[in-house]
Amino acid sequence: MSKIHIEGLHKAYASSGGRVIALENVNVGIKQNEFVTLVGPSGCGKSTLLKLIGALIRPSRGKLLFDGKPITEPTRDVGIVFQEAVLLQWRNVLDNVLLPAEILGLDKAQSRARAMHLLQLVGLAGFEKRYPRELSGGMQQRVSICRALVHNPSLLLMDEPFAALDAMTREELGFELLRIWDTDKKTVVFVTHNITEAILLADRVVAMTPRPGRIAKIVEIDLPRPRTIDMEFTAQFKSYSDQIREVIYHGSGASKR
Amino acid sequence: MTSQPVTAVAEEEDEALEPRDTNLRAFIGATLTFVALLVAWELLVWYLKIPTWLLPSPSAIAQAMMEWKDELLRHTLVTLYETLVGFAAAIALSIPLAVLIVYSPILRNTIYPILLVFQSVPKVAIAPLLLLWIGFGELPKIVVVFLVCFFPIIVATATGLAAVPNSLMDLIRSLSASTMQTFIKIRFPTAMPHIFVGLKIAITFAVIGAVIGEFVGSESGLGFVIMVYSSQNRAPVAFGALVLLTVMSIVLYYGIAAIERIVVPWAPRN
Numbered sequence: 001m002s003k004i005h006i007e008g009l010h011k012a013y014a015s016s017g018g019r020v021i022a023l024e025n026v027n028v029g030i031k032q033n034e035f036v037t038l039v040g041p042s043g044c045g046k047s048t049l050l051k052l053i054g055a056l057i058r059p060s061r062g063k064l065l066f067d068g069k070p071i072t073e074p075t076r077d078v079g080i081v082f083q084e085a086v087l088l089q090w091r092n093v094l095d096n097v098l099l100p101a102e103i104l105g106l107d108k109a110q111s112r113a114r115a116m117h118l119l120q121l122v123g124l125a126g127f128e129k130r131y132p133r134e135l136s137g138g139m140q141q142r143v144s145i146c147r148a149l150v151h152n153p154s155l156l157l158m159d160e161p162f163a164a165l166d167a168m169t170r171e172e173l174g175f176e177l178l179r180i181w182d183t184d185k186k187t188v189v190f191v192t193h194n195i196t197e198a199i200l201l202a203d204r205v206v207a208m209t210p211r212p213g214r215i216a217k218i219v220e221i222d223l224p225r226p227r228t229i230d231m232e233f234t235a236q237f238k239s240y241s242d243q244i245r246e247v248i249y250h251g252s253g254a255s256k257r
Numbered sequence: 258m259t260s261q262p263v264t265a266v267a268e269e270e271d272e273a274l275e276p277r278d279t280n281l282r283a284f285i286g287a288t289l290t291f292v293a294l295l296v297a298w299e300l301l302v303w304y305l306k307i308p309t310w311l312l313p314s315p316s317a318i319a320q321a322m323m324e325w326k327d328e329l330l331r332h333t334l335v336t337l338y339e340t341l342v343g344f345a346a347a348i349a350l351s352i353p354l355a356v357l358i359v360y361s362p363i364l365r366n367t368i369y370p371i372l373l374v375f376q377s378v379p380k381v382a383i384a385p386l387l388l389l390w391i392g393f394g395e396l397p398k399i400v401v402v403f404l405v406c407f408f409p410i411i412v413a414t415a416t417g418l419a420a421v422p423n424s425l426m427d428l429i430r431s432l433s434a435s436t437m438q439t440f441i442k443i444r445f446p447t448a449m450p451h452i453f454v455g456l457k458i459a460i461t462f463a464v465i466g467a468v469i470g471e472f473v474g475s476e477s478g479l480g481f482v483i484m485v486y487s488s489q490n491r492a493p494v495a496f497g498a499l500v501l502l503t504v505m506s507i508v509l510y511y512g513i514a515a516i517e518r519i520v521v522p523w524a525p526r527n
Contacts, residue, residue, distance in 0.1 A: 056427050074431045082424040089523040090446045099442070103434045133523065151432075159424075 001068055002029035003187045004053060009062030011048055021212035022048045033185040038206045039198035040248060045213020046191045047159055053189060054078050054157050076104060079148030081161040085140035087132040094128035097146045104151055111150060118146040121180055138169035158190040174201055178227060199240050200227055207244045216247040313493040321493030333501050335478040339395050339467040343402025344460060351407050355414035376408040384473040398470030405466035406459035413455025417448025450524035453517040460513050464506040
C-alpha cells in the first residue's frame with residue numbers, strides 16, 4: 001500500500017481572468033519512507049500538489065489517500081518546511097522547535113529531549129537559547145527543519161526549503177537532510193525548481209509541466225546512497241538530468257534553456 | 258572550533274560599542290543646539306526689547322516656573338491624570354475590539370466604516386458638545402483623550418493581528434491548532450510590535466486631547482493655565498505650562514518606548 005495515493009486529481013482556482021487549472025489529472029503513488037522530489041518551472045502546480053497532500057487546500061476532483069484513508073483535514077502527522085524559516089522572533093531556538101509539540105500537547109520532557117537531539121543533528125547544539133535574529137539564514141532554516149520533525153511525523157513536506165539560501169549552504173543542507181532522513185526514515189515530498197538538487201536528493205523525481213500543471217514524467221533515480229557531491233558529474237546523473245530537462249522543456253532537449 | 262566563539266564575541270562587542278558612541282555624539286549635538294537656541298532667544302528678546310506679555314525670555318519663564326511651582330505642579334497632575342486615564346480606557350476598549358474585527362468579517366465590515374466616520378469628525382469640535390453633555394470636571398477631558406487615542410490603537414492592533422505570514426498559518430493549520438492556541442501563541446505576539454507603534458502615536462495625541470478638553474472649559478489643568486494666564490498678562494506662567502506639557506509628552510512617549518523594550522525585545526528598533 002502506498003503511503004500517499006493520488007488518482008485523477010484536479011485542482012482549479014477562480015481568478016480575475018477566469019478559471020485557472022492548477023493541476024490536471026495527476027496520478028502518483030508515494031511509498032512509505034520514500035524521498036520524492038517534485039520539480040518543474042513556476043506555475044507547474046508543484047506547490048499546489050504539496051498543499052493538497054498536506055490538506056491545506058481541497059482538491060476540485062480526484063482521489064487523495066493518506067495511509068489508505070481519504071485526506072479531508074490536516075492529519076497532524078505532517079511536518080512542513082517552507083522557503084522562509086518563519087520562526088517566531090519572540091522564542092529562542094529550542095522553544096521554536098518545540099512549538100508543534102506544545103500545540104499537539106505532547107509530553108514535555110520527551111519532546112525536549114527529541115528537540116535537543118535534532119538540534120544536535122543539524123549542528124546547532126549550544127544554540128538552544130539563541131534568538132532567530134541572531135542566526136544566519138542557513139541556521140534559521142535548520143531550526144525550521146527541526147521544528148518540522150519534533151513531533152515525529154511520518155510525512156515531511158518541503159516547499160523549496162533551500163531556495164532562499166546561497167549555493168554552498170544549499171548543498172550543505174541537502175546532504176544534512178539526507179543524513180537525518182537516513183537515521184530517522186520518513187516519507188519526504190520535496191518541491192524544488194532546481195533539477196540537480198531534485199536528482200541528488202530523491203529516490204524518484206516527479207517532473208511537472210505548466211499550463212495546465214501536470215506530471216510529465218517520473219524518473220527513478222538509481223544512484224547509490226549515501227549520495228555524494230561528485231555523483232553530479234557521472235554519466236548516469238547526466239542522463240537523468242537530460243531526461244528531466246527534455247520533458248520540462250518540451251522535448252527540445254538540454255540545448256534549449 | 259574553539260577559536261570561533263571567541264571571534265564571534267569580539268565582533269559583537271565591536272558592534273555594540275559603535276552605536277553607543279554615535280548615540281552619545283548625537284545626544285551632545287542635540288543638547289548643544291538646544292542650548293544655543295535658548296541663548297539666541299534670550300539675546301533676541303533683550304536686544305529687540307520684546308515686551309514680556311508678547312514673548313517672555315527663557316530666563317523669565319524659568320523664574321515664573323520657580324515662583325509658581327506649587328500651582329503648576331497641581332495643574333500638571335490634573336492634566337497627567339486625564340491623559341493617563343483616557344489613554345488606559347482607549348487601550349482597554351480598542352484592543353478587544355480589534356480582536357473582534359480580525360476574527361469576524363461581519364464586524365470588520367460594519368465597525369470599520371463607522372470607526373472611520375468617527376475618526377473623521379474633528380475632536381476639537383466635539384469637545385464643546387462633551388461639555389454640554391457631561392458637564393465640567395475631568396470626565397469630558399478624559400473622553401476627548403479616549404477619542405483621540407482610540408483610533409491609532411485599534412488600527413495598529415488589527416493590522417498586527419493580521420500580519421502573521423501565510424506560511425506560518427499553514428504550518429499551524431497542519432497541526433490542527435485551536436483558535437485559542439493560534440491567538441495566544443502566534444497572533445497576539447506577532448501583533449505586539451504593531452500595537453506599540455499605535456500606543457506611541459496615541460500617547461502623543463493623548464496630551465493634546467487633554468489640553469483641547471481643558472481649553473473648552475475647565476478650572477484646572479495646564480490647558481486651563483495657558484488660557485487664563487496668557488489673557489491675564491502673565492505670559493511667563495503660560496509659557497511655563499507649555500514647557501511642562503512638552504516635557505510631559507516626551508516623558509510619556511519614552512516611557513512607552515521603555516516598556517516596549519521590556520515587553521517586546523524582538524521589535525525592530527529605529
